Structure formats: C-alpha cells, structure tokens
Amino acid sequence: MRMHRRTLLALAVFTGLTAPSMALAADDTIKIGLLATFEGPFTVLGEDGERGAMTAVAEMNGTVAGKKVEIVKGSSDASPDSAVRAARKLVEQDGVKVLVGPLSGDEGIAVKDYAKTQPNVTFINGTSAAQDTTLRDPAENFFRFSTDGAQWMAGLGTYAFNDKGYKKVATVAEDYSFPYTQVFGFMAEFCKAGGHVPSKSWVPIGNKDFSSVIAAIPEDVDAIYVALGGADAVNFLTQYQQGGGSAPLIGGSITVDQTVLTSKGKLRDVLKGTPSAGPTADTNDAPAWKTFVEAYKKQPGAFPSPSLFAHGYYVDMKATLLGLDQVGGDVSDGGKKLRDALSKLSFDTPTGKVSLDKNRNAIADIFLTEVTEGADGNLMNKLVKVVPQVNQTLGIPEDEFMKLGAVNRDNPSCP
Amino acid sequence: MSLATTANVTPQQNWLERLGAGHIILAIALVLYPLVASDFFLTQIGGYSLIFGMLGLSLMLLAGYGGMVSLAQITVAGIAAYAIAILGNNNSNILGFGWPWWLAVPFAVLAAALASALIGWISVRTEGIYTIMITLAIATATYYFAQQNYAIFNGHSGYTGIRAPAFWGIGWRDARPFYYLCLGLAVLSYAAVLYGSRSTFGMTLQAIRDNPRRMRALGYHVTAHKVFAWLLAGVIAGLAGVLLVWFNGRVSPGTIGVDAAIDVLIIAVIGGLRHPIGPFLGAVVVVLMQTFAIDIVGAERFNTLIGMVFLVIVFVSPDGILGLWGRIKPHLAQESLRPGQ
Numbered sequence: 181m182r183m184h185r186r187t188l189l190a191l192a193v194f195t196g197l198t199a200p201s202m203a204l205a206a207d208d209t210i211k212i213g214l215l216a217t218f219e220g221p222f223t224v225l226g227e228d229g230e231r232g233a234m235t236a237v238a239e240m241n242g243t244v245a246g247k248k249v250e251i252v253k254g255s256s257d258a259s260p261d262s263a264v265r266a267a268r269k270l271v272e273q274d275g276v277k278v279l280v281g282p283l284s285g286d287e288g289i290a291v292k293d294y295a296k297t298q299p300n301v302t303f304i305n306g307t308s309a310a311q312d313t314t315l316r317d318p319a320e321n322f323f324r325f326s327t328d329g330a331q332w333m334a335g336l337g338t339y340a341f342n343d344k345g346y347k348k349v350a351t352v353a354e355d356y357s358f359p360y361t362q363v364f365g366f367m368a369e370f371c372k373a374g375g376h377v378p379s380k381s382w383v384p385i386g387n388k389d390f391s392s393v394i395a396a397i398p399e400d401v402d403a404i405y406v407a408l409g410g411a412d413a414v415n416f417l418t419q420y421q422q423g424g425g426s427a428p429l430i431g432g433s434i435t436v437d438q439t440v441l442t443s444k445g446k447l448r449d450v451l452k453g454t455p456s457a458g459p460t461a462d463t464n465d466a467p468a469w470k471t472f473v474e475a476y477k478k479q480p481g482a483f484p485s486p487s488l489f490a491h492g493y494y495v496d497m498k499a500t501l502l503g504l505d506q507v508g509g510d511v512s513d514g515g516k517k518l519r520d521a522l523s524k525l526s527f528d529t530p531t532g533k534v535s536l537d538k539n540r541n542a543i544a545d546i547f548l549t550e551v552t553e554g555a556d557g558n559l560m561n562k563l564v565k566v567v568p569q570v571n572q573t574l575g576i577p578e579d580e581f582m583k584l585g586a587v588n589r590d591n592p593s594c595p
Numbered sequence: 596m597s598l599a600t601t602a603n604v605t606p607q608q609n610w611l612e613r614l615g616a617g618h619i620i621l622a623i624a625l626v627l628y629p630l631v632a633s634d635f636f637l638t639q640i641g642g643y644s645l646i647f648g649m650l651g652l653s654l655m656l657l658a659g660y661g662g663m664v665s666l667a668q669i670t671v672a673g674i675a676a677y678a679i680a681i682l683g684n685n686n687s688n689i690l691g692f693g694w695p696w697w698l699a700v701p702f703a704v705l706a707a708a709l710a711s712a713l714i715g716w717i718s719v720r721t722e723g724i725y726t727i728m729i730t731l732a733i734a735t736a737t738y739y740f741a742q743q744n745y746a747i748f749n750g751h752s753g754y755t756g757i758r759a760p761a762f763w764g765i766g767w768r769d770a771r772p773f774y775y776l777c778l779g780l781a782v783l784s785y786a787a788v789l790y791g792s793r794s795t796f797g798m799t800l801q802a803i804r805d806n807p808r809r810m811r812a813l814g815y816h817v818t819a820h821k822v823f824a825w826l827l828a829g830v831i832a833g834l835a836g837v838l839l840v841w842f843n844g845r846v847s848p849g850t851i852g853v854d855a856a857i858d859v860l861i862i863a864v865i866g867g868l869r870h871p872i873g874p875f876l877g878a879v880v881v882v883l884m885q886t887f888a889i890d891i892v893g894a895e896r897f898n899t900l901i902g903m904v905f906l907v908i909v910f911v912s913p914d915g916i917l918g919l920w921g922r923i924k925p926h927l928a929q930e931s932l933r934p935g936q
Binding site: 216218219227230252253254255257259260261262264265268269272273286289290293355356357384385589 | 633634635636639739742743745750751752755756843844845847849850852854886889890893894895897898
C-alpha cells in the first residue's frame with residue numbers, strides 16, 4: 181500500500197473539514213451573536229457599534245437571568261452578501277439563538293430576508309436604518325429598537341421651511357437604501373409644508389470628484405440637503421466651498437456627526453448653523469444620557485461622545501438583554517417566549533422611552549439639532565428641540581403613508 | 596497508438612490506473628463528505644469552496660497554461676450571475692423574464708463565455724503585468740458600471756430573491772443537493788481542464804506560453820489560441836457564477852467588486868498554478884480562514900491574521916500549497932517503503 185501515509189493525511193484533512201458544529205453552549209451561558217462592520221469602509225462605525233453593545237452588556241455585569249452572556253462576533257464589510265454570510269456563520273455554525281446586527285441599510289434588508297429562513301432564531305437590528313427592513317414585507321422574527329432613517333429626520337423638514345425659511349432645496353445623497361430613506365423622511369415634511377426640491381443628486385459611495393454634482397445644483401436654491409457619510413461628506417463640502425458655493429446646508433443624520441465635525445480647515449465655517457436631526461444630540465442634558473456617555477467612555481478606544489452607531493447598538497443590545505431577562509434566559513422553545521416579550525417591551529433608553537409598533541419597528545424620541553461651536557472650540561450638535569415618540573409612518577395615518585410608495589431614488593418628488 | 600491498444604485489452608484496470616489512487620481517494624472522500632458534515636460545513640464551506648475553486652480554476656487555466664494572469668474572472672462570473680437574475684425570476688421588480696432554468700443557464704454561461712472571449716481578445720495584445728492591469732481595469736469598470744446603471748444592473752442593491760431551480764423533486768439549494776451540484780460541476784470542470792491540458796490544444800497553448808514567437812513562426816495562430824483559452828475559462832467561470840447566484844440568492848455590485856477579484860487571485864496563488872487541483876486547495880484554505888479567523892483573534896485583527904497566513908504560505912513555498920506538497924511527497928513515499936508499514 182504505497183498510499184498509506186498519504187491516505188492518512190487525506191483522511192486527517194477531511195475529518196478536520198467535517199468537524200461538526202462544536203457549538204454546545206453550556207447551560208449557564210447565553211450566546212448572543214453580534215454582527216457589525218469590522219472591515220471595509222465602515223470599520224470605524226462598526227467598532228463604535230460594538231462599544232455601544234458592550235456598554236449594554238457591561239451595564240448588566242455581563243449576566244442575564246443568572247446566566248453569563250457570551251458575545252460571538254461576526255464581521256461584514258457593509259455589503260449585503262457579506263452580512264448574510266456572517267449571519268449564517270453565527271446562526272448555523274456557532275449556534276446563536278439571538279443575533280444583534282447589522283449596521284448598514286442594505287445589510288439590514290438582506291439579513292431580514294435571511295431571518296425568514298430561520299424562524300427559530302431571534303434577530304434584533306444593529307443600526308441599519310432602511311425603511312423597508314420593517315415596513316414592507318417584514319420578518320416575524322426581526323426587531324428594530326433603533327429607529328429608521330426617515331424617523332431620524334422627524335421635524336427637520338418643517339423646521340427648514342418654517343423657521344429657516346428655505347423654500348427651494350436641492351439634495352445630494354449617496355446612492356443606496358439608507359440615504360433614500362433619509363431623503364424621504366426630510367422631503368415628506370418639507371414638501372407637505374409647501375417646499376420644493378428641484379434637483380436630487382445621487383452619488384456612489386466613496387465618490388471623490390463631486391464637480392459634476394456641484395455643477396448640476398441649480399443656482400437659485402435656498403439650501404442644499406446633504407446626506408453623505410464620513411469622507412464623502414468632507415470631500416463634497418470641501419469641493420463645494422472651493423467651487424464658490426455659498427448656499428446654506430441641511431444635514432443628514434450621519435453627515436454632521438463627530439467624524440465630519442472634527443475635520444479641520446475652512447469647512448468649519450460652512451458647517452456652523454447647519455440644522456440636522458437624528459436619534460442623538462451631543463448637548464443632551466438629560467441625566468440618563470450623561471450616565472450613558474460616562475459608561476460608554478469606559479469602553480476601550482471610545483470617542484469623546486458616542487456616535488449614533490454606539491447608541492443604536494446599545495439600545496438594541498439593551499432590549500435584547502431585557503427581553504432575555506424577562507424569559508429567564510430561556511430560548512429552548514425556539515425563542516417564541518423571547519419574541520413575545522420583545523414585542524411588548526417598552527423601556528427607558530438614554531434618549532427616552534422606546535416601544536415597538538406592530539411591524540416590530542421602534543417608536544422613539546428624535547432630536548432636532550444645529551451645529552454650533554462649543555466653549556472649547558469644537559463643533560457640536562446643539563439640541564434645538566425634541567420631537568417626542570416618532571413612529572415609522574411619521575405621524576401620518578398608515579394607509580395614507582403607504583400610498584406615498586416605496587422609498588427609492590425617484591420617490592418622493594416635489595420639483 | 597500503442598497506448599490505445601493496451602487500453603482495449605484491459606480497459607477497466609487501465610482506467611483506474613490512469614485515474615490514479617489519489618483521485619479515487621479524493622473522490623470517495625468528497626462524495627462521502629455529506630455523511631459527516633453539518634449543513635453549514637456542506638454549503639458555507641464545502642459548496643462555497645468549490646465555487647471559488649472553479650473561479651480559481653478558470654484563472655489557473657489562463658495563468659498556468661496560457662501565461663495570462665487575469666483579474667476579471669469574477670467579472671465573468673458576475674455576468675453569468677446577473678444574466679440568471681435578469682433572464683429568470685427575481686423579486687426586485689426589475690426585468691426578470693421568467694425563463695425556466697434550462698434555458699436561462701445555457702444563455703448565462705454563453706454570455707459569460709463570450710464576455711470572457713471579448714476580454715481575452717482585448718487583453719491578448721498585452722503581456723505580463725499589462726494583462727493584469729487591463730483586466731483589473733475591466734473588472735473595476737464593470738463594478739462601477741453595475742453600481743450606477745439602473746436599467747440593467749439595478750444599481751447598488753442589485754437583484755434579490757433569485758432561487759435555485761427545483762426539479763426531479765429536489766430543491767437544488769438544499770444543503771446536500773447543492774453540495775453535490777457544486778461537486779459535480781467542479782469535477783466536470785477539473786476533469787475538462789486536466790484532459791484539455793494534455794490535448795493538442797493544451798500543448799499548443801503551453802508552447803505559446805513558453806515561446807510565442809517560435810509558435811508564430813511555426814504557423815500557429817497565437818491570438819486565436821489565446822482567445823479560445825479565454826472562452827473556455829469563461830465557460831468555467833460562468834458555471835461558477837450561476838452557482839454563486841444560487842448560493843447567495845442575490846447578486847449586487849459588491850459580489851463582483853475588486854475585493855472579490857483579488858480573492859480569486861489569492862486563491863489561485865495560494866493553491867498553486869501548476870496543477871488544476873491547486874485552486875481548489877487554495878479555495879478551501881481561504882474560505883476556512885475567512886470564516887474562522889474571527890474566532891481565533893477577535894474582530895479587530897482577524898484580517899491581519901488572514902494576511903499573515905497567506906504571506907507565510909507564499910514565503911515558505913512560492914508555488915503555493917501544491918509546491919509544499921511536492922516537497923513533502925518524496926519524504927512520505929520513502930517512509931512508506933519501510934518494511935512493516
């Protein structure tokens with residue numbers, strides 16, 4: 181038998197490949213999957229999301245209903261394919277029964293579709309904020325305690341029209357489901373108040389040269405609504421300013437966050453006074469928020485103020501732990517009890533009360549903000565007003581809201 | 596001629612011998628693999644490795660036998676994947692002609708093969724690093740085009756809800772059937788490449804790789820041979836693309852991005868370009884690493900670990916895992932000759 185050794189080696193390799201799932205969780209631990217973007221363009225955001233989630237775990241001292249919480253992490257690169265692959269690994273290989281994530285809009289829609297094939301696993305959103313993750317064709321076992329991108333815009337359209345007096349606004353946003361949702365949320369109010377949006381520009385993520393976009397913005401607009409994230413926002417704003425543009429800005433939820441506000445140069449002057457809205461505000465005085473900021477800062481590598489990703493993951497992880505606590509950490513029935521508990525759950529977050537609607541999407545407070553210079557010279561989002569308990573249909577009756585149609589690049593429209 | 600006559604005398608034995616003990620053991624192990632593997636290991640590791648192995652194989656065919664390193668293999672696969680989404684059914688409410696699978700699949704593979712031949716026709720005028728550059732340019736351009744075109748590619752979100760067919764009472768996306776489907780097509784491609792490499796065409800291609808000028812002087816049409824190799828590679832990549840879209844149930848520009856293109860190159864290089872088995876070995880290693888590295892070192896640094904492992908493999912053996920095997924093999928053979936073993 182000449183092949184003797186080789187045979188053994190081949191066998192060894194294959195037994196290695198077939199190692200059955202060793203995911204036999206001990207009785208005194210609960211495994212929770214944590215899916216975030218630990219690679220790709222949103223790595224920084226994903227890491228902050230993890231800090232938020234871990235803040236919630238630390239708050240419960242790492243235990244729930246007397247059982248130890250074990251966090252199993254999965255990484256995606258913000259593409260839907262990678263999110264589903266990571267979710268599959270956590271569910272099918274690591275055997276988690278509860279999964280918190282993902283972070284980005286299109287990922288959320290893809291994971292929701294996957295959730296339908298795993299009815300015994302409970303999925304709780306991270307910060308993905310596309311409207312159709314929960315509004316149309318929702319999954320029974322997908323919960324979102326963080327709000328969606330249209331809800332985040334609550335109050336901004338009316339504020340821009342009434343208080344700022346903008347009648348005509350052009351929009352510039354990235355070309356995928358989350359910015360569509362943000363533009364929708366802004367325009368729903370702005371158009372209703374009587375405003376007009378003559379031009380909408382959609383740019384690919386990671387765009388560098390915005391000159392053609394800037395050239396396409398009409399001369400006579402009163403302001404520009406910008407829903408771009410991170411480097412895209414900085415690139416656009418810098419080029420717009422260098423190109424001699426002077427129209428005031430209105431910001432999307434992730435456009436005027438700390439990643440952009442901390443950038444140097446003349447950009448700062450442009451940003452001052454920019455109104456925006458979102459699930460958090462830097463100058464929130466509520467004691468619960470301050471406690472949360474202190475707890476968050478104990479996480480390694482924390483920012484001076486938690487980003488909305490840290491906030492979203494915190495809220496969703498906290499809800500998960502509270503739900504698990506109510507059912508005594510028991511998910512042996514395929515998570516049915518847990519899902520019942522989660523549907524009825526209502527609790528106080530650092531940003532106010534959160535409860536779920538019938539599609540398992542959050543109803544929560546939204547913060548209208550304006551960029552100001554703080555005492556230490558840093559730019560920050562000053563709280564202007566709290567819009568209480570915004571639901572997914574933005575206060576519009578549901579059948580009327582559904583008639584507005586699905587969010588996409590052409591809808592809504594009021595030129 | 597003499598070979599053929601002996602084959603007629605004892606055909607069966609000769610078949611087995613020609614197949615080789617290694618192949619038989621491998622085949623048995625792969626066929627029996629579902630008996631021991633969980634569903635996750637069957638599809639997410641097994642099926643996925645076979646799909647990327649096929650993609651690596653199509654690159655190995657071009658690079659190993661033709662000396663043309665291409666970064667556009669994932670693009671070719673993507674064309675087949677998009678074709679399946681457009682010709683068949685999807686739930687993105689765009690296009691979706693609803694063709695049955697037996698019509699859509701041949702068309703998708705044909706489209707991929709033709710696209711591959713076209714890419715080949717453009718790039719055969721270049722050599723070495725310039726081929727890499729031009730195929731990278733094509734891959735990147737296709738990615739951005741798919742990202743921004745809404746009429747055909749449906750932009751950033753791409754197509755979702757693409758289902759593998761169900762016939763003969765079998766749902767072909769279920770774990771076991773899908774694994775066997777991948778295995779069947781992978782074995783077919785592997786055997787075809789192995790056979791092709793020993794055929795007249797394969798020999799000619801390798802000769803062109805080694806000395807195109809002499810082959811041209813001998814009267815061979817160098818460009819035609821190279822373009823035909825691209826067409827064949829396109830068929831394999833197209834089949835892989837069909838499997839990939841059934842595996843994911845969706846296709847978006849992210850599927851055919853530059854990251855994926857580089858993954859295919861890594862798979863081929865890690866595995867080794869000298870033999871068609873190389874890309875499959877490489878695919879298993881890469882898929883296992885990408886799936887489980889996060890469990891070993893945590894979420895912050897797992898890509899560093901993946902990179903280090905690849906670096907070590909290429910450092911220890913410039914020929915990839917195949918080269919490593921080639922070095923260990925003589926030692927093993929010697930040991931097994933000892934009496935009593």
